[in-house]
Amino acid sequence: MKHTPDLSSAVWRKSSYSDGGANNCVEVADGYPGLVPVRDSKAPQGPALVLGADAWAPFLAAVKGSG
Numbered sequence: 001m002k003h004t005p006d007l008s009s010a011v012w013r014k015s016s017y018s019d020g021g022a023n024n025c026v027e028v029a030d031g032y033p034g035l036v037p038v039r040d041s042k043a044p045q046g047p048a049l050v051l052g053a054d055a056w057a058p059f060l061a062a063v064k065g066s067g
Contacts, residue, residue, distance in 0.1 A: 005032055007048055012039065 010029035015038075025041035029048075036056045039048040051059055 004050055005035060005037070007037055007050075010037060010048075012041075012044070014041065 007029065011031070012027040012029050015026040015028045027039050027041045027044075029037040029039075032050075034053050036051045036053055037048050038051060038059075040046060
């Protein structure tokens with residue numbers, strides 16, 4: 001069974017994949033081996049999406065393709 005990591009003490013940083021605009025910022029948290037926690041910077045108290053590291057590149061490709 002997989003468990004969602006505790007992100008209450010996560011240190012978030014703006015993703016290098018964000019376009020730099022004030023309204024399009026994705027934040028990621030480091031320090032979770034094999035995982036990439038992601039959140040919307042406009043809603044820092046909102047939910048985070050936790051991807052497996054192997055799903056990060058396909059996730060980005062899908063997001064880029066939907067714009």
